[in-house]
Amino acid sequence: MSPPRLLIDIHTHVYLPRYAAFLRSRASVPRILTRTSPEGRQEERLLILDDEPSSGRPIGAQYWDRDEKLKFMDRHAIDVSVVSSANPWLDFLPASTAHQLAGELNDDLETYCSTGPSLSHITGVKRLYGFGLLPLVPEASTEAIISTVEQIAKLPHLKGVIMGTRGLGKGLDDNALEPVWAAIEQAGLVVFLHPHYGVDKNAWGEKENGHVLPLALGFPFETTIATTRLILSGVFDRHPSLRLLLAHSGGALPQLSSRLASCIEHDPLVASRLAHDARYYLGKLYFDAVAYGSEELGFVSDAIGRADKYSRSGTSAGASGVKDASADGAEQRRSGTRRMLFGTDHPFFPPLGATEKWKSVVENLEAIDGVWGWSDAEKDAVRGGNAFALFNLGS
Numbered sequence: 001m002s003p004p005r006l007l008i009d010i011h012t013h014v015y016l017p018r019y020a021a022f023l024r025s026r027a028s029v030p031r032i033l034t035r036t037s038p039e040g041r042q043e044e045r046l047l048i049l050d051d052e053p054s055s056g057r058p059i060g061a062q063y064w065d066r067d068e069k070l071k072f073m074d075r076h077a078i079d080v081s082v083v084s085s086a087n088p089w090l091d092f093l094p095a096s097t098a099h100q101l102a103g104e105l106n107d108d109l110e111t112y113c114s115t116g117p118s119l120s121h122i123t124g125v126k127r128l129y130g131f132g133l134l135p136l137v138p139e140a141s142t143e144a145i146i147s148t149v150e151q152i153a154k155l156p157h158l159k160g161v162i163m164g165t166r167g168l169g170k171g172l173d174d175n176a177l178e179p180v181w182a183a184i185e186q187a188g189l190v191v192f193l194h195p196h197y198g199v200d201k202n203a204w205g206e207k208e209n210g211h212v213l214p215l216a217l218g219f220p221f222e223t224t225i226a227t228t229r230l231i232l233s234g235v236f237d238r239h240p241s242l243r244l245l246l247a248h249s250g251g252a253l254p255q256l257s258s259r260l261a262s263c264i265e266h267d268p269l270v271a272s273r274l275a276h277d278a279r280y281y282l283g284k285l286y287f288d289a290v291a292y293g294s295e296e297l298g299f300v301s302d303a304i305g306r307a308d309k310y311s312r313s314g315t316s317a318g319a320s321g322v323k324d325a326s327a328d329g330a331e332q333r334r335s336g337t338r339r340m341l342f343g344t345d346h347p348f349f350p351p352l353g354a355t356e357k358w359k360s361v362v363e364n365l366e367a368i369d370g371v372w373g374w375s376d377a378e379k380d381a382v383r384g385g386n387a388f389a390l391f392n393l394g395s
């Protein structure tokens, strides 16, 4: 049976009230501060990035209030949202605080989803689901992290975990994370990999470019590096059922994947560690469709869709280790679309003026609609069918 036609937002954030209160109690970044605005009003400001101006940016109810999330969804005809805590999660906390807060916030998010509305036209499907949080910080014990994975797995409306790129402080290729990947794989949770730190700020030069370079380039480069390190560590060979969803369409990874494959091929140490050509692993990943352009989405689906050609298992691999292309270009593109999922990044990127719809959302929807070569069914899948299947929302 084909999945129902739904618009499902898998990249949408919240600072749950408990987390917002915690940020208000802090005197250093990340924090929420109250100040007197130039017009003399009391207003709250959010400071999460190390290098943002000390006045931060405006923050309001759209960051924590469920009714605001639902209003936003209604305004954009979004049926279902899979909501995740926004960065920087628990990264900055000592291990015991992170463990306790993770447990409390996971329970809060379950309540946020379970006590929310259901879809009126499909029995048993809620409008809100969530990604839980793990206490991934230096000094965290494996037991604490695994017990939190187990907690999330038991919460029926939490379908995965959102994760930054630092792991326990040494990145996601840290051997100490091995039992964590195993537990997540075993629990069937989806990992939503999301950036926060960007790359070395010296790369941005001295001109005042606001948030443009860290957000447009730093965030996706961070995801590119973290995912590449995961691939190089062999995590996907050891955990073939691990499901990882990449923010911002995987950053530059699709564009750089053949170069990555070539560099590995020329480095015997790394090449001997991996069971497959690097391009094969793209087909094991999921990508949000938060890329704002049709050409980029088409390119990503092509890069994902050819992954099977690069499997080294089976018999048809030639001397290069690459299988004969059995699928034509159209079939490749089709199979790539099965791993792409609509997202908005709400409440970030709000419109600058008063508009009914958010430009950032409209652009992402128009991008899906305009991809050359995607059929109507494939566009529907990216808009919601793939998320419905990945998160098993019909069960």
Ligand code: 5CU
Binding pocket: 013, 048, 049, 086, 087, 211, 215, 345, 348, 349
């Ligand atoms: O504007 C930003 O800083 C952000 C952020 O921090 N996290 C996110 O998901 N999108 C935009």
